[in-house]
Amino acid sequence: MTSESANPSSTPAATRSMDDIVALCRRRGFIWQSSEIYGGINGFWDYGPLGTELKRNLKEAWWHDIVRCPGRGPDGELIDMVGVDCTIIMNPKVWEASGHVGGFNDPMVDDKETKQRFRADHLQGMFGAIESEHAPAVMKFRNNLVDTTVIPLRTFIASNPSEAVSILEHDKRMQKDLGIRKIRFTPEHVGERFRIALADIGDGERCYYIDVIESGLLEKAAERVPSPYTGKPGSLTKPRQFNLMFITFVGAVQDEESKAYLRPETAQGIFCNFWNVVDTSRVKVPFGIAQQGKAFRNEVTPRNFTFRSREFEQMEIEFFIRPDQANEWYRFWRDSRYAWWKSIGLAGDNLQLREHEKEELAHYAKEGAGVCDIEYRFPFTAPGFGELEGVAHRADFDLKAHANACGKGDKLRYFDQERNERYFPHVIEPSAGADRGTLALLCEAYTPDGARPSGVFMKFHPRLAPIKAAIFPLVNKDGMPEIAEKLYMLLREKWAVQIDVKQTIGKRYARMDEAGTPYCFTIDSDTLQDQTVTVRHRDTLQQERLGIDKVQAFLSEKIGG
Ligand code: GAP
Numbered sequence: 001m002t003s004e005s006a007n008p009s010s011t012p013a014a015t016r017s018m019d020d021i022v023a024l025c026r027r028r029g030f031i032w033q034s035s036e037i038y039g040g041i042n043g044f045w046d047y048g049p050l051g052t053e054l055k056r057n058l059k060e061a062w063w064h065d066i067v068r069c070p071g072r073g074p075d076g077e078l079i080d081m082v083g084v085d086c087t088i089i090m091n092p093k094v095w096e097a098s099g100h101v102g103g104f105n106d107p108m109v110d111d112k113e114t115k116q117r118f119r120a121d122h123l124q125g126m127f128g129a130i131e132s133e134h135a136p137a138v139m140k141f142r143n144n145l146v147d148t149t150v151i152p153l154r155t156f157i158a159s160n161p162s163e164a165v166s167i168l169e170h171d172k173r174m175q176k177d178l179g180i181r182k183i184r185f186t187p188e189h190v191g192e193r194f195r196i197a198l199a200d201i202g203d204g205e206r207c208y209y210i211d212v213i214e215s216g217l218l219e220k221a222a223e224r225v226p227s228p229y230t231g232k233p234g235s236l237t238k239p240r241q242f243n244l245m246f247i248t249f250v251g252a253v254q255d256e257e258s259k260a261y262l263r264p265e266t267a268q269g270i271f272c273n274f275w276n277v278v279d280t281s282r283v284k285v286p287f288g289i290a291q292q293g294k295a296f297r298n299e300v301t302p303r304n305f306t307f308r309s310r311e312f313e314q315m316e317i318e319f320f321i322r323p324d325q326a327n328e329w330y331r332f333w334r335d336s337r338y339a340w341w342k343s344i345g346l347a348g349d350n351l352q353l354r355e356h357e358k359e360e361l362a363h364y365a366k367e368g369a370g371v372c373d374i375e376y377r378f379p380f381t382a383p384g385f386g387e388l389e390g391v392a393h394r395a396d397f398d399l400k401a402h403a404n405a406c407g408k409g410d411k412l413r414y415f416d417q418e419r420n421e422r423y424f425p426h427v428i429e430p431s432a433g434a435d436r437g438t439l440a441l442l443c444e445a446y447t448p449d450g451a452r453p454s455g456v457f458m459k460f461h462p463r464l465a466p467i468k469a470a471i472f473p474l475v476n477k478d479g480m481p482e483i484a485e486k487l488y489m490l491l492r493e494k495w496a497v498q499i500d501v502k503q504t505i506g507k508r509y510a511r512m513d514e515a516g517t518p519y520c521f522t523i524d525s526d527t528l529q530d531q532t533v534t535v536r537h538r539d540t541l542q543q544e545r546l547g548i549d550k551v552q553a554f555l556s557e558k559i560g561g
Contacts, residue, residue, distance in 0.1 A: 018379040021446050022305055024456065028514050030054065030442060031306060043302030043310035045435070050515055053466035053496055055313075055438045059292055061344055061463060062315045062432070067290050071336070074328045080287035081317070082277060086269025088294055089250065089260050097405030098268050098398065100245060100261075108242040108300045114229045117300055244297045246310075262296035267429065269293075270318045271398040275412060285414060285425050286329065288319040292434065304380045306435045313434035318398075320425035322416070326393050329428050334372050334391045337430045341374055341388065341437075345461030346444050350377040352385055374432075376440040388440055389432035396424035445516055452541075453506055458516030459539060462559045467517040468495040469555060472508050474524040476501050484523045487533075487551060494552075494561050513538060519558065521551060 025031040029048030033040035047055055063083070070079035095101045110117050227235045246262040249255075263269065270289045277289055292315045302308050321329045338353045356371040371392040375385035403412035403424070413422035445458040462468065471488045473480035481501055488499040498517075500508050505522065512520055522534040532545040535554070546554060555561070 016379045016443060016446050016448075018305070018443075020448075020456070021379065021443060024446065024458075024514060025051065025305075025442060043299055043308075045306050045309055050466040051438070054441065054460070054464060055434060057464045057466065058344070058437050058441065059313070059315065059434055062340075062434075063290070063292065065340060066288075066315075066317060070288075073286065074332045075286075080283050081290055082281055082283060082287070083290050084270060084273055084277070085293065086266070086273065086291060088263050088296070089248065090263060090269065090272070092260050093405060094268050094272060094402075095245065095261050095264075097401045098271075099401070100264055100268075101243070108240055110237045111227045111229045112235050112237060113227075116227075116229050242298075242300060244299065246296045246298050263294075264297050265295050265431070266291045266293045266314045266316045267318060267398070267431065270316065271402055274318075274320070274399060278414065284418075285416060286319065286321045286325065288317050290315075290317045292316075304378070304386075306439050307378065307380070307386060309435060312436075314431060315434050315437075316431045317429065318394075319428045319430070320414075321428060323396070323423065323426045326395075326426050326428070330370060330391070330393050333428050333430050334370075337389055337391055337432070338374050341376075341440075344441070344464055346376060346440055348444075350440075350444060351375070351388075352377075354385070376436075376443070378440065378443055386436075388436050389430060391428065391430045394427040394429050396426055398427065399424045452510065452513055454510035454513045457513035457538060460516040460518070462518045465516050465518055466496065467498050467512070467515050468559050469497045469519045469521060470508070470512045470517050471497060471499045472505060472520060472522045473501055474505060474522055478525070479528060480523045483527060483548070487521065487523070487548060490552065491555065495555060495559065509536065519555070521546075523548075 022031075028050055030051035032046045032048055034044035034046050035041050036046075067081050067083045070081050073079045092101070108117055227233075245264050248260055248262060249258045250260045251258045270291050274289070277283060293313060294311060295314050296311050299308050299310050302310050306312070317333075319329060319333060334353065338351075341351055352375050354373050354375055356373070371390065373387045374389040374391070376388045377383070377385050380386075399412070403409055406412075410422075412424075414425050415422050441460065441464055442458075445460045446456065447459045448456050458465075460466075469491060471484045471491070473484040484499055484501070488497060491497045500511070502508075509520060516538070518538045520536040520538075522536070524534065526545070527533055527548065531548050533548050533551065534543050535546050535551075536543050
């Protein structure tokens with residue numbers, strides 16, 4: 001892992017306006033709406049020249065630190081990691097086995113007047129019955145219950161708020177398993193039907209959940225919650241389940257047989273190739289497989305710029321371990337992924353690591369090892385945080401599901417030569433978004449500064465900056481452009497640099513401040529006399545003279561390469 005120092009002083013989220021950041025991204029060519037000349041398309045974004053370099057730098061830093069030069073694991077051994085690059089369209093059976101065909105759903109409501117669509121569970125007030133931080137966990141449980149046997153434990157109608165509380169609180173074991181500390185029912189939920197059930201998730205594993213949707217709570221809530229568009233209660237439709245996968249057809253005929261899906265995550269390509277990797281590479285458990293690539297989700301409400309898009313890129317690791325080593329490897333990946341985001345510039349108060357509460361854990365997250373999110377305080381989530389990366393112990397859920405679904409079952413158990421035993425390895429999955437990461441870098445870098453002509457500069461970590469250095473001839477004559485071009489030709493072999501000969505030097509500095517270029521080298525009349533250039537430091541505005549023959553070494557020291 002890299003140990004480069006990072007920007008220690010974050011700009012407080014409250015002082016950064018998302019509108020200003022979006023405007024800068026548009027103006028300077030970081031990010032544009034996809035097909036903008038036709039009015040755009042909701043949930044799809046294009047990267048301009050600067051944004052493309054920035055996102056590429058993020059993905060390359062990840063690939064370098066994860067796949068090419070990983071550090072040592074908790075056992076002190078060098079980490080074994082290989083990469084794959086799988087297709088976006090896979091055999092549809094993959095998505096049946098993974099649970100996405102049956103369970104990758106969001107409850108959705110429409111505004112009858114404006115035809116706007118919302119995630120029911122995102123509407124304020126929908127989950128009044130159970131303390132709000134618990135509601136997403138309930139949804140998660142539901143989404144992950146695929147082809148499971150559900151054993152209803154208790155159904156009850158809340159005839160008054162305190163009765164409902166006492167029914168739930170009475171059963172201490174269930175309360176403990178669900179992680180419920182406090183239950184708050186309001187008089188509005190009187191008469192509602194709730195079902196508490198135990199789901200059999202195979203192999204003797206069980207998890208509890210409270211079935212609030214089938215009880216009609218969401219339906220009832222839809223009637224009373226005001227539409228965010230019209231502000232009126234009663235203008236929302238009943239919630240319907242909506243699968244997030246994009247459907248396409250393979251071949252000339254469009255029917256059920258030719259139906260396929262655009263992958264909603266890169267992870268399943270890794271799981272399906274686990275046995276190919278084991279057979280063809282010299283990897284042994286513990287080892288990891290990494291993949292970067294596009295994923296597609298027909299999000300009900302894409303929003304917050306690129307944060308929730310319908311087409312986005314993921315950077316995922318599936319790290320295969322012996323089941324008894326899950327705890328130490330989970331902790332290792334949790335801590336090293338958090339340290340990595342810090343090392344590339346998200347170092348201040350705006351980054352946090354949040355362990356999921358027990359009740360939030362998906363059914364594959366077993367006892368002992370956990371699930372956590374690495375979160376960033378985006379201007380639109382402030383004072384709260386939004387997920388950047390999740391680190392989850394997925395146990396052997398996926399490998400087993402594919403081994404069973406493809407009909408080879410137990411034959412696909414991994415053979416551990418050292419221990420002379422066969423088993424399905426457990427998996428720790430650090431799964432990050434490249435677009436969310438890029439957005440966090442943009443938000444973090446945005447630094448208002450009234451003292452500069454641009455009024456703002458982008459304080460990117462040098463490793464991530466789209467342009468590492470700019471070369472300016474002070475005037476476009478007296479041999480200065482020729483010297484500048486010679487320096488530019490030398491530096492561009494190693495770094496993304498730009499030469500700019502137009503406009504006043506102040507305007508050129510302003511452009512580079514908005515692009516987040518850490519260093520500018522100016523060739524002036526002194527250069528002609530003593531072969532030195534002016535170096536301008538982006539963050540401090542400090543200027544110094546440096547021999548033109550020292551520029552390359554200077555950049556190597558500051559940026560690497
Ligand atoms: N394989 C596990 C998985 O896909 P996830 O939490 O659904 O987990 C992982 O996604 C990461 O992908 C998220 O932390 C986020 O950074 C990114 N991501 C997920 N949905 C996204 C969306 N609609 N738009 C942009 N990024 C998204």
